[in-house]
Amino acid sequence: MKKNLLLFLIFAQTTVTVNAQVDSSLFKDTRNDTLSAEAMNMDAVYERPFFHAGTSPVSVGGYIEAGYQYIGEDGITEGHTFRIPRFTLFVGSSLHPRIKFLSETEFEEGGKEIAIEFAALDINFSHMLNLRGGIIMNPIGAFNQNHDGPKWEFVDRPIAMTKMLPATWSNVGFGLYGKQFVNDWGFGYEIYLTNGFDNSIIANGENRTFLPAAKENAERFEESSNGQPLITGKLAVKNHNIGEIGLSYMGEIYNAFEDDGLILDEKRRLDVFAIDFNTSLEKTSTYLTGEWAWVMVDVPETYGQQFGERQQGGFLDIVQPVLRSTIAGFNNAVLNLACRLEYVDWNVGTFRETGANISDDLWAIVPGVSFRPSAQTVLRLNYRYMHQQDILGNPPAKIAGIQIGISSYF
Amino acid sequence: MKELNVYTLILFTVGFFFMISCEGIVPEAPDEEDLLDGPIAGLSYEEQDQFLKGDIAFNDDIFTPKTGLGPTFVAASCGSCHPGDGKGHPSTTLIRFGQTEPNITLNLKGAPQLQNRAIPGYQPEQLPEGIPSMKMTPPAVTGLGLLAALTDEQILGNADPNDEDGDGISGVPNYVTPPDYFIPEDHHQPENGKYIGRFGKKASAVNLLHQTATAYNQDIGITSTFEPKDVYSNLTIDPEVSDQVVRDVVFYLKTLKAPLQRKQNDPDILRGKEVFNILRCSSCHIPTWSTLESDIDALSNKTFYPYTDLLLHDMGPGLDDGATEGSAETYEWRTSPLWGLGLSPDSQGGKYFLMHDGRAQSIEEAILMHGGEAQNSRDQFQSLSSVEKEALIKFLESL
Numbered sequence: 001m002k003k004n005l006l007l008f009l010i011f012a013q014t015t016v017t018v019n020a021q022v023d024s025s026l027f028k029d030t031r032n033d034t035l036s037a038e039a040m041n042m043d044a045v046y047e048r049p050f051f052h053a054g055t056s057p058v059s060v061g062g063y064i065e066a067g068y069q070y071i072g073e074d075g076i077t078e079g080h081t082f083r084i085p086r087f088t089l090f091v092g093s094s095l096h097p098r099i100k101f102l103s104e105t106e107f108e109e110g111g112k113e114i115a116i117e118f119a120a121l122d123i124n125f126s127h128m129l130n131l132r133g134g135i136i137m138n139p140i141g142a143f144n145q146n147h148d149g150p151k152w153e154f155v156d157r158p159i160a161m162t163k164m165l166p167a168t169w170s171n172v173g174f175g176l177y178g179k180q181f182v183n184d185w186g187f188g189y190e191i192y193l194t195n196g197f198d199n200s201i202i203a204n205g206e207n208r209t210f211l212p213a214a215k216e217n218a219e220r221f222e223e224s225s226n227g228q229p230l231i232t233g234k235l236a237v238k239n240h241n242i243g244e245i246g247l248s249y250m251g252e253i254y255n256a257f258e259d260d261g262l263i264l265d266e267k268r269r270l271d272v273f274a275i276d277f278n279t280s281l282e283k284t285s286t287y288l289t290g291e292w293a294w295v296m297v298d299v300p301e302t303y304g305q306q307f308g309e310r311q312q313g314g315f316l317d318i319v320q321p322v323l324r325s326t327i328a329g330f331n332n333a334v335l336n337l338a339c340r341l342e343y344v345d346w347n348v349g350t351f352r353e354t355g356a357n358i359s360d361d362l363w364a365i366v367p368g369v370s371f372r373p374s375a376q377t378v379l380r381l382n383y384r385y386m387h388q389q390d391i392l393g394n395p396p397a398k399i400a401g402i403q404i405g406i407s408s409y410f
Numbered sequence: 411m412k413e414l415n416v417y418t419l420i421l422f423t424v425g426f427f428f429m430i431s432c433e434g435i436v437p438e439a440p441d442e443e444d445l446l447d448g449p450i451a452g453l454s455y456e457e458q459d460q461f462l463k464g465d466i467a468f469n470d471d472i473f474t475p476k477t478g479l480g481p482t483f484v485a486a487s488c489g490s491c492h493p494g495d496g497k498g499h500p501s502t503t504l505i506r507f508g509q510t511e512p513n514i515t516l517n518l519k520g521a522p523q524l525q526n527r528a529i530p531g532y533q534p535e536q537l538p539e540g541i542p543s544m545k546m547t548p549p550a551v552t553g554l555g556l557l558a559a560l561t562d563e564q565i566l567g568n569a570d571p572n573d574e575d576g577d578g579i580s581g582v583p584n585y586v587t588p589p590d591y592f593i594p595e596d597h598h599q600p601e602n603g604k605y606i607g608r609f610g611k612k613a614s615a616v617n618l619l620h621q622t623a624t625a626y627n628q629d630i631g632i633t634s635t636f637e638p639k640d641v642y643s644n645l646t647i648d649p650e651v652s653d654q655v656v657r658d659v660v661f662y663l664k665t666l667k668a669p670l671q672r673k674q675n676d677p678d679i680l681r682g683k684e685v686f687n688i689l690r691c692s693s694c695h696i697p698t699w700s701t702l703e704s705d706i707d708a709l710s711n712k713t714f715y716p717y718t719d720l721l722l723h724d725m726g727p728g729l730d731d732g733a734t735e736g737s738a739e740t741y742e743w744r745t746s747p748l749w750g751l752g753l754s755p756d757s758q759g760g761k762y763f764l765m766h767d768g769r770a771q772s773i774e775e776a777i778l779m780h781g782g783e784a785q786n787s788r789d790q791f792q793s794l795s796s797v798e799k800e801a802l803i804k805f806l807e808s809l
Contacts, residue, residue, distance in 0.1 A: 075439020199475070199530065207472040207486055255530060265531035302534045304527045305501055306490060353500035356759060383435075392499050392759035398437035 038181050040188050040238050041246060041276065042139060044146035045102055045118055049376055049409045050092055061090040063409045065149040071384065071401030084110050086149065088117075098124040106168070116221075117168050128178035132192070135221065137170045138232040139190045140250040141291045142276035144169055149407035153319050153338040153370040155382050156403065158291070159362060160313030160344045165272065165293050166212035171195045171230060172221050179236075186238040195220045196230025197254040197270055202299050202307045208346045208360060208391075209297050209308045211270075228253040228267075243279025243288075250274075254297070268298040290316040305358060306391060308347030315342035319370075330373035340366040347391060359393035362386060377408035443670040446552045446750055446757065447495045450667045452708035457665065464662025467655045468492075473630050478650030481532040481642045482525030483631040488659065491548035491629065495666055496750065496757025498548025500768050504629070507543035512737045516541075522735065523628040525641055532642075542732030542740075545767035546611050550750050550757070553716060554609065555664030557747070558618050559701040559709045560720070561597035562606050568696060568719045579693045579783050581721030584613040584744070586736035591623070591636045592616055607736055608720045611766040613744040614735035618660045626651055664706060668714050669750035672808050682805025685798050689787045694719055694745040717748035717809065726781020729765070741782060752807035773806050774799070 039047050050059035066084045071077065085108065092102040104118040120134030137145045143161040147168050161167045173194025180187055197214040204213035217225070234248035251271040257264055278289035292314030299307045319338045327333040347360040364386030371379045382403040387396040442448070449461045469489035473479035484504060485491045491502040508521025515521070520535045524543070528534040537543055565583060573580040585604035588594075598605055607613040615621035623636035631641055634656050638646040673679055686692055695717040704710045722742040730741035743766055751773070754762055762771055770776035780788045791799070 070435060072436025074437055077436045202530070203474040203476070203479075205472045205474065207490065268530070300528070300530050302526075302528050303530060304486070306486065351499075351501050353503070354759075354761075356761075359759075390493055392493055392501075392757070394493055394759060395440075395756055400437050401435050 038179075038186060040179060040186060040236055040244055041142040041146050041278075042177060042179065042188050042190055042234065042236060044142075044148070045104065045137065046092075046100075048090060048148065050090065057093045057095060059090075059092045059094075061092075061409060062088050063148055063150050063407060064088070065405060065407040067155050067380075067403060067405030069155070069401060069403040071399065071403070073397050073399045077401070088148075100124075115168075115170075115215075117170050126178070127180050130177050131174070132177060133174040135170050135172055136175065136192055136194065137168060138192065138194060138230070138250055139234040140165060140169070140232055140248050140272055141274035141293055142246055142278070142289075143167050143291055148409070149405075150376055150378055150409050152407075153317065153336055153378065153380055154340050154366055154368060155380050155405035156366070156384065158315035158340070159342055159364065160293065160315055161291060163210075163212060164295060164311050164313045164344050164346060165274070166215050169212075169215065173229070175232075181238075184240040186240075186244075188236040188238070189234065191231070191233040193229040193231060195224040196228075196252045198225035199255050201254060201270065201297065202303065207306055209295070209299065209311060210346070211272075211295065226253060226256045226258065241282075243277060245277040246275070248274045248276070265300075268300070269296075270298070271296045285321055287319040287321075288316065289319075290314060305349075305351060306347075308349060308358065308360065310348035311344070311346050312348055313342070313344030313346075315340055327371075327373070333374070334372045336370045336372070338368045338370055340364070340368075342366070357393060358391055359389040360391040362388040378406070380405045380407070443672045444753065444756075445494075446550060446666075446669055446753055448667050450555065450665050450708050453665060454707075457661075457706065457708070460658055460661045461665050463655075464658035464660070464665075467659050468662050469495075471655075473632060473650075475529045478630075478632050480525070480527070480529040480631040482528045482535050484523075484525055484527060484629045486630065488625065488630075492551050493757045495552050496550045497754045497763070499758050500547065500763055502548055503768060504546045504548070505537065505543050506546060506735070507537060507541050507733055509734050510542055510732060510740065512734060512739055519644075520641075523641075525628070525631060544611075544731035544733040547763055547766065547768035549611070549746070550669075550754075551663055552666045552750055553668035553714065553747070554618060554666065555704075555706065555709050556668055556699070556701060556712060556714045557608060557716060557718075557720065558664060559704040559706075559712075560608075560699060561702060562599040563597065564699070565606060565608065565720050566599065569721055577690075577693065578786060579690075579723070581694065581719050581723055581745070582737075582742070583607070583720075584722050584736040584738045584742075586614050586616060588616045589620055589623070589636070592620060604737070608744075610735070611743060611746070612735040612738045613720065613722060614738075618663050619656070622656055622660050622663065626656065665708065668716070669753065669809070671715065671749075672752065674808065676804070676808070678801045679805045679808045681798075682801035682803070682808075685794065685802040686805055689790045689794075689802075691784075691787050692717075693787075694721070694723055694784070695748050696745075715749060715809075718745045721745060723784070724782035726785060728779060728781050731767075748806065748809050751809045773803050 048061055050061045052059040064087045068082050070080055086106050088106045090104050094100050100122045106115050106117050116135055118135055118137055120132050120136050123131045139145055144167045171194035173192050175192025177190040198217055200213040201211050202209050204210050230252040232250040234246055236246035238244035253267045254270040255265055255268040257267045272295050274293040276291040280287045295311035297309055299309050317340050319336050321334050321336050323335040343363045345361040347358045349358045366382050366384045368380055368382035385400040387398055389396045472487045479486055485502050491498045505524040506522050508518045509515050518538055524537055525535045568581055569583055570580050571582045583606040585601050586607040588605050605616045607616050609615040609621045623634055626632040627637035632650045633640055633647050634649050634651050635653055640647045696719045697715050697717050700713045701709055722738050722744055724741050725743050732740050734740045764770040764776040765779055770779055777791050
């Protein structure tokens with residue numbers, strides 16, 4: 001029961017009606033807690049609180065993140081900074097018990113960037129066979145799909161999953177998914193064909209192989225950059241007593257090797273493998289979640305060693321509830337201690353000229369405290385400390401500071 | 411009571427974070443003397459603003475195929491070759507070719523610099539077979555404004571082409587044909603339409619605009635109104651970087667501070683300095699210079715310690731690559747400034763890559779590679795006691 005409660009807290013799966021809304025009688029929570037036990041990471045887009053008015057088939061929801069930080073690098077700081085990293089709206093509808101639609105629109109940094117991260121129609125044929133089409137979130141790792149701010153105890157998203165893998169990475173395409181639970185065991189799969197990456201992953205302002213650069217190409221929602229589909233697939237297994245583990249793959253020919261029937265370059269591949277897991281330790285109720293990914297990119301040999309052919313990175317979150325109680329009138333409020341460990345190496349390899357290691361890497365440790373007055377809302381206080389080395393392995397930039405944030409579904 | 415405890419815990423936690431002062435939270439800055447980057451003291455607000463713009467253009471602006479990179483190139487940004495404004499690494503070493511004797515340029519495609527990288531779909535340039543070339547490790551770019559502020563008369567004051575003083579040292583200036591956009595200043599003393607070069611391993615760039623515009627062009631494949639020809643096609647194309655950005659970078663290079671000597675009063679370092687002078691290393695690596703008036707007030711009337719004479723010297727057959735620039739002989743190299751030498755590993759990945767092409771992996775190796783006019787000093791170095799050698803190395807590391 002405790003474990004379920006913890007899972008419930010971490011993933012912010014709503015089990016309560018919202019009392020604080022204005023004229024709340026107009027709204028009804030469509031979720032119930034029986035879903036959470038059989039929820040897997042692949043269900044993240046639907047495992048959110050939605051509300052609908054009366055008998056309308058349309059449900060709405062969303063979440064907001066806001067924060068403050070005071071961070072500096074080697075004695076230099078930008079000072080006190082207040083941010084609203086994202087404000088996200090969900091709109092869903094169920095036209096038929098087995099046909100669902102959901103969209104997720106994100107406004108980043110107060111509207112500086114607006115993106116439709118998800119807008120897909122799901123048709124259910126059976127537990128093991130669902131068709132999904134539209135703008136989908138490629139299921140590489142777990143964070144890409146399961147990224148809602150209120151689900152996490154840390155102000156920043158994991159660096160490896162946002163600056164190496166491109167969370168939140170979504171594309172137009174189609175695919176199949178399904179899952180089946182037998183007793184304590186559940187199995188899920190997803191496979192999609194979508195548009196994908198482009199030359200920008202090795203031609204960008206970061207001066208490194210950088211998959212997130214492809215997010216800036218909004219044309220991928222209109223057409224593929226090279227006519228080659230991006231294949232993304234994931235297998236996941238969950239045991240109610242142990243946890244969930246997922247293995248995923250994403251790959252394609254990424255470059256524009258042909259245009260108007262003319263060959264412009266060799267076909268160059270991108271392949272990404274990821275493993276993700278989450279579990280809780282029975283005795284201590286400690287919740288662990290982590291993800292690690294490997295990226296392999298065919299970079300032209302003559303393009304420069306700045307652009308890595310291999311990358312790797314990931315994170316481990318350790319969350320320890322230390323108090324569950326009624327606090328300031330909030331029933332079942334939880335206070336957690338948490339720590340994130342993360343690492344990214346954007347360029348795995350050695351220099352041709354010297355044989356020395358190519359660095360371009362980063363590690364961080366982020367201890368923190370989070371307070372959840374309700375499952376859907378989290379207040380966080382983090383201290384971030386990280387080292388980042390340039391490609392040559394020169395003395396690292398030391399970056400540290402405090403981050404305070406709130407995030408809540410609404 | 412339980413709630414009280416919770417509030418106490420929360421307050422304690424929040425208080426803990428805020429009790430640490432903001433300054434305490436941020437990692438400490440390295441000592442100023444351990445850094446190469448940063449502006450020279452005394453810039454006005456406007457000058458600081460231009461310095462920042464130049465800093466961004468130099469260190470943060472990364473060129474891509476869309477913004478003009480290449481098609482053939484050496485690096486995608488200035489900062490790629492000069493990390494932290496320091497010396498570069500063998501992975502960004504330049505290869506220059508096209509001239510095998512003074513003042514005579516061979517008409518070779520792609521000369522004077524090899525662009526050994528190419529954007530996807532293109533092939534990098536190939537070095538013509540049988541043509542001598544020279545490799546050049548990117549130099550540190552700090553303190554250049556002070557060197558730029560010296561007058562030709564000051565530089566010529568140390569020239570001794572015919573070794574009239576008989577000390578075996580015969581520094582000569584490299585007279586080069588300046589580009590069309592070069593505007594002479596009052597102090598320039600041309601000879602047959604050529605001007606004294608003072609930047610680059612062969613002193614082939616007459617001023618920092620010349621150095622910067624050609625680096626954009628030949629290193630990154632970026633055209634400007636100053637250097638409008640694309641190195642790949644050898645045809646003029648639209649400018650890919652604005653005049654203002656180029657001038658901001660020039661200003662940034664002019665106003666980067668000079669490296670500071672560390673532990674100057676350490677007895678070993680003081681002894682090493684004596685050895686440096688006794689070995690007459692200081693005949694070419696002249697320690698002290700002073701500027702006169704400059705268009706930038708912060709550079710005017712400043713005494714500084716670059717350890718160079720900005721002149722070319724015969725460095726012997728071991729350092730003769732068979733290629734050259736301007737009026738320099740193939741065996742002549744400009745005296746490399748030694749300021750910042752001890753900080754080189756901080757920009758070269760933890761190791762030394764010294765001499766013009768990074769072939770020396772320690773200061774001692776570099777000294778032992780000196781020949782020609784420096785042969786006597788090298789021989790004397792070899793006969794030093796280990797204590798004296800150590801003191802000399804310590805002194806050089808302190809620069």
